[in-house]
Amino acid sequence: MRDKRSKFVELAEARVNRAIKDIRLIGNLANRGAYAYEDDDMKKIFRALQKELDAAKARFSGDSGGKDNEFTLG
Known part of the structure; x- marks a missing residue:
């Protein structure tokens, strides 16, 4: 152990x-x-980061989480 x-x-x-x-x-x-970036770009970045943090936290609680997706701004 x-x-x-x-x-x-x-x-x-x-x-x-x-x-x-x-x-x-x-x-x-x-x-x-x-x-050079738009406010929408910043929002997408932090939404993607928060989504992954939430998924990682859920895995510690026993949830298997979703599938891996790669981040893109496009």
Whole structure:
């Protein structure tokens, strides 16, 4: 049982830290001096992120979740 726990901690820390880093990089896209985007683009990005967070949370509650979809703005 301890091996499963230590593996969970190891993977969770690495994956959550990687996700936090990537979310910060997404935040960098808000720089209108470097990028052109519409408010609708921003809404789509955060809707997709929230959907995936909700699906991940549901899986911890025993729900198998939906199928994987790749994000696109188009």
